[in-house]
Amino acid sequence: MGDLTRVTIDFDTSHLIFPTIIAIVLGLLGLAIVIRDRARIAASGSYWRESWSAMDKPRFLGALALTLLYFSLMVPVGDIWPNTGMGFLLCSVPYVLATGILFMHERGFRQILPLLIVALVGPTFVWWLFTYPLFLTLP
């Protein structure tokens, strides 16, 4: 019994032991879930179709697309004026405005005006706060 439970850890490969155990446990748990919920999983096509049809696609996918664009442009724009945080500022203003308009339900001038003010003041204040008092460089 003593020999069966004895364990020797090789330091050079010790980084693989725990991840391997966790991967096996994860696999077994996944298998148990698949076996237990097989009926639900088999019928999940309708669940995903319903989710997709109930989703507000313009707002959800639009928010994702705008966020992707925002993240992708921040560094290239920032590289034009290095170490000034301009990438953040110049991308955040249109991002806040565009996302706000996307999330809006009524898009009249009276609704857009407060958003426009927030889109200009918010990122500018945050840019000033991080660049000057906090000395943290933004992209």
Added chain:
Amino acid sequence: MFEILTPLFVSLIVGGTLIGIIFGAIPGMTATMAVAVCLPLTYSLGLENGLALLLGLYVGGISGGLVPAILLGIPGTPSSITTTFDGYPMAQKGEGEKALRIGIVASLVGGLISLLVLDLFAPTLADFAIKFSYVEKFLIIFFALTVMAALSSDMLLGIFSGVLGIFISLIGTYDISRGGNGELRLVPPGTEYWLESGFSLLPVLIGLFGLAAILEQAEIGVPKGHSTKDINVGKHSRFSFGIFKGQSINLVRSSLIGTFIGILPGVGGSAASIISYTNAKTFSKRPGNFGKGEPAGIMASEAGNNGLTGGALVPLLSLGIPGDSTTALLIGAFTLQGIQVGPLFIGNNPGTWDAMIIAMLIANIAMFAMMYFAIRYFALVVTIPKHILFPVILMMCVIGAYTINYGIMFDVWTLLIFGVLGWLFTKLRLEVAPFIIGFILGPSAEIYFIKSLESFGDATIFFTKSWIAVVLWILIAGSVAGAALMSKKNKEISDEAV
């Protein structure tokens, strides 16, 4: 002890509490989101001042949830779910202000009782935990994960979520500074540059609790805000403290239930308020009135969910194990300042410990003062349009993720990855709380597990090391068996109902 009470310290607590109440009062936004968004601001504040802000946000965020729960019948935070049961009927009867003030007083009682438990219990537990070796430390983490998974709505999915969190936390190098060999693992080819240190904790947290929540709202079309016409505070109902006569047992019991639930890792505030509410109903002389506007129901719910605040800090500050999602974020504040929480924390950082207790005390008093006397104004918070708030929060999430490691763009992408993953979790019925606690505790679990085997060379050491190990195994087995029995009982009840 009181030299910490500088104007800045107090202002940060009061300001944090105010922002927290606003976050809590807006449905779809939570205390966790408030802490996630404001975390990077603590970078330049220092630990005590940073914690002052975050603890204010925490207390305010949990308390603010009662405003929409009572006035609109929509819980502002998940922990206010049971406040809607009696609060909303009272508001409909024109007793909104009265219901709000009952909730505010109960929140204060819950917060103060849990703070007392924190102050008395955490140092004692930490002193005890100092004696733990790697074996007991590993078993404590194992116990925390089993308790958390066992109390999930679906035990199997809860355990899977926790183990998935551990697995993802192991991506990167096996940290030399913690006794590892510095080798990479689980890193896909071509991503070594970005994933050498794995995913950073804070962008992961901000993604899961900030971006994911906004994506969920976007998916349902970002519901329109409420107008002032929707809010019925009520002008004819006068609040009097006499309403608490005969309710002291209910208040203390609910506060202690909330505190105890808070101590259990990963069990959210909704469980605290539901269990408190159920108990109040069971022991009430008027159980039939519950759900129709019974003040005792609001008291139980709010004392229970605010009781969580101090309780959730007990395992964090004594064992290094977060009690809930929000306290998991507080680990981020400690990490930012290079401090590790665990059994040695209170003994080695008495000033910070005192500051936290004082901050929690002031935050509770500030929450009460602001909400009690200005509740009519806070009621208007629910009318703030989300199409203005959400883009600003998204921008703050980006700032938080980017600045946390002195400007690494990969952290911003991590935020997006985990934001989408968090949204996907709700679709797949996976649980975020066990995932995040697994993610936080995974690296420590690995070190304790490997070092135990290296030191003793025998797998039985986990069972034979000490009496504490044996007790922990009994607790682990008990929590799993209890959860399995509860799950079976629930299934039988639902089968009978069908």
